[in-house]
Amino acid sequence: MFARHFTQPLRQALKPSVTYPFPWLATTAPQIVRWNSVSQKPGSDHVLFPGAVNSKFTTTLDFERPTQKKAMPTYRILDQDGAIVDKDRDPPDISDAELLKMYKDMVTVSIMDLIMFDAQRQGRISFYMVSAGEEGIAVGSASALHPSDPIFAQYRETGIFAYRGFKPADFMNQLFANRLDPGLGRNMPVHYGSAELHIHTISSPLATQIPHAAGAAYAVKMQNARNPTEEQRVVACYFGEGAASEGDFHAALNIAATRSCPVVFICRNNGYAISTPTLEQYRGDGIASRGVGYGIDTIRVDGNDILAVREVTKRARDMCLEDGGKPVLIEAMSYRVSHHSTSDDSFAYRAKVEVEDWKRRDNPITRLRKWMEGKGIWNDQQEKELRSNSRKEILDAFKAAEKEKRPPLRNMMEGIYEHLTEEQREQMKKMKEVIEKYPDEYDVSGYEEGVEGLDVRKQ
Amino acid sequence: MKQMEAAATEKEEQFQDDMAAEIARREQAESTAADRNITISQLEEQLRNLEETMQETIQDRESTITEQAARANGLERDVEDLRGTLDVVRNEYEQIKEDSRDRIADLEDTVAELRDSVANHVQTIKDLQEQARTTAELHASAIDDRDTKIAALNHDMFTAHSDIKRLEAEKASLERRVESEAEQMLELQANKDDEIALDTMSVLRRSFVVPFHHRPVSLNRPSPHLYRAYSSHPQTARLNLPTDFSTTPLLHHTAKSALSNLELSSEARNGTTARQNLFQAINSALAHALWRDPRVLLFGEDVAFGGVFRCSMGLASEFGEDRVFNTPLSEQGIVGFAIGAAMEGMRPVAEIQFADYVYPAFDQLVNEAAKVRFRAGVNAESMSAGGLVVRMPTGGVGHGALYHSQSPESLFTHIPGLRVVIPRSPIQAKGLLLSAIACNDPVVILEPKILYRASVEHVPAEAYELPLSKAEVLKDGTDATIISYGTSLYTCSSAVEAAEKDLGCKLELIDLRTIYPWDRSTVIDSVRKTGKAIVVHESMVNAGVGAEVAATIQESCFLRLEAPVQRVCGWSTHMGLVYERFNIPDVARIYDAIRTVLDY
């Protein structure tokens, strides 16, 4: 109503028009009619307060009490045994090939997680984070996005990289920070990124990516308007329920709502932020209830049900592109069955049985497997083959990546600015001089180009 | 004859005269005597009177004396009575004292018993918890068994179904037997591959066995022996060796040397010590503060279970969740909350999990913590953020990359109103943290996280404060002054040792400790003496603490300077993962700077 009336001129403006050579610029033209009075029919049951336009008067003194409200329901398609719960619904709209791809990606990620967690324990890499139990959220949602939709992720969404086409070698080169690492050896392990796959590089500071996603969605919306014949894109943004306590989360949802940005916010609620349980993280009904507060269409979904995650994300993506663009919030529920990272021992703050219980109860991989077995498109033999093949592929990539040298030393200084500064060039020269003056003190053989790697390249 | 007659006559006359005179004299005397008699009787009269008066007076006096004697007797009786009372009281007092002593002894016994019973209860609770855990585990495994059975049954059903199908298809499949055998050959091959892969993993495992799983792990703990360092010193290295924390002169390896520190309170100096690493020293400082002052609060992300660096271990259970607690994940919230608590009279110690994540709180620190006192004007006394302490782990650990190894101290030293402290060791950390909590200005403490476990020394067991905004001369010298703080001091110390041995010089080493407001005079005095200065820190050289120190030296010691002030610092870049060793100042770079100033 009001909102629609409000966005009408905007949508009008976003429609390509022959008479207007730069339609995307039209959004900046102040064509929107703003509220300028609180005029009201006599005897009306509500007043158009500018801050709450549809609020009716009441004579009952009643506070809204969140604790007395029912919790938002959690959407699912499959039960824990991989059977469809609602027998009346149509079967999920998904091809067998797609199912198999999703399954394979989840399994690959989970095998890689086991191997790399161990590899860190053995001292082969410095750090690792697994996504055990949350593979379904990453892979399921990625499968519902368009491959060109930009993604901003947190760090526990390895499955989106796998789904979009990261091969074991791509993971391994980053994890070993070798010369083939697209991050040029600069980032901690698991901080993947890929321009080709439209996934922005992971950044450790929590929640900073959420407002980025809103801004990116605004950019995408303007570009959509500019290229109406091309695939209309949305932005996807992943974050944990802990990260959602940061100011950036709130700023992002609010700005995305007010600027009608086509962005799917996907919160992975896995019950913990390192040691802090959700009970100490927030008191409301999860993260989902906040979306409602910001005027954002919101749904809660069972993160162990990859088909539900996929379906929900698909619908959310469509909604993002309705009404000239708008954000949607998905809260995907799961449980962090792993330690937070290789630096954490979670049994210092939670009982082992709690974890074992969860592991036994449910898991996105076995649920989908049961569904596929029920459908007759998967069997033990295939399972065995898949597991053995992925393990082999990963170990091959592991061995190859570990042998590679590190990137040249100049990557320590390059990439701060588009071009090296005069000061930085002098510093590289100084560093090189010290290495050459004290050759016994430095081992640069592990770096491509050795000490010459500090030479400034012609720019 | 006549003469004789005349003489006789004369004698007669003389006699007559004398007689007359005598008579006159006697008469005179008689009258005088009469007079005297009168006088005597008068005097006698007077005497009588006097005697009477005397008698009266004496009588008066005597009666007074009797009265007074009576009074005295009365008083003596009173005194006697009082003495009696006193004795009674004294006896009572003795009795009470006796009783109390017994009561206290009884109470002490009771307390001891209670303590025992509490301990017993705790043990019982522990046992019960253990039992509960075991039961839960048993249940879990029972459930597990049941689940497995159900799963197996389900599976059997599936198998049965497919068996039927398979039987139906058996005839056809028999015909394809030969083909399927060929397929099996391929499968066997695949399985073999799988086994080889598994073998490789176990070989990998064997070659890198580390006793890891038994040890508690915390986030990003410095564990140099666990990961393959991104760049290591070569065998040939003589300077760029890792710090040997067990021998470095910067740590107190004996109780005696720890307690000889004159900055310590006499209480601390006369006490004992405990060997502690830096996180343990911080833990004990926090415990002292929480114990001593009910206004002290401790909170931050994951603080309740001990914090990811274990600094608050055990404090939530010791001091209760009201005073030691987890916050939601929001740095701006944490610091803003702490400022508010300080403004209303508490002494909050807020923890930011990593210095790299303090930036959301930057507004609160720069615009609020640093400015509340100033803007409150005459109300500053009661409306400042004094008592606020913000702690954060800082610095490189060898593998932290962009967001786990930053040293953002100079961003805070630019802000008047904040005190910025970086301790170099467990002893320093404890004393400086306690001073910070006692300080009426907001204090930001950056704790070098690589030192949390690596640096171990004898730390005085008592609470003690070390002065803020006061540098410490760690080593006297005459030829050059090296100014640093935090982790870099250990690198400086190694470089100093090597240079003194190789070059026969004597170098002065200064720890700034508080980097703002900083102890300018200690540095200036030293450089006036040596004429040469080198500033060393991990964080970027551009607009770093070194720039401020060098400029101050230049302003104050210009005529005494014999070489340009050197800065050995992080380069003007971010901390790339595999480049950290080349970015953070190492021994060789400091050694080289020493040579440069000495040869100048």
Ligand SMILES: Cc1ncc(C[n+]2csc(CCOP(=O)(O)OP(=O)(O)O)c2C)c(N)n1
């Ligand atoms: C701004 C910021 N503060 C603190 C941290 C340290 N930290 C890393 S992960 C994490 C917990 C995040 O929890 P959540 O968002 O729920 O994600 P999960 O790990 O559960 O997937 C914390 C506190 C950080 N990376 N960034």
Ligand SMILES: [Mg+2]
């Ligand atoms: Mg979480």
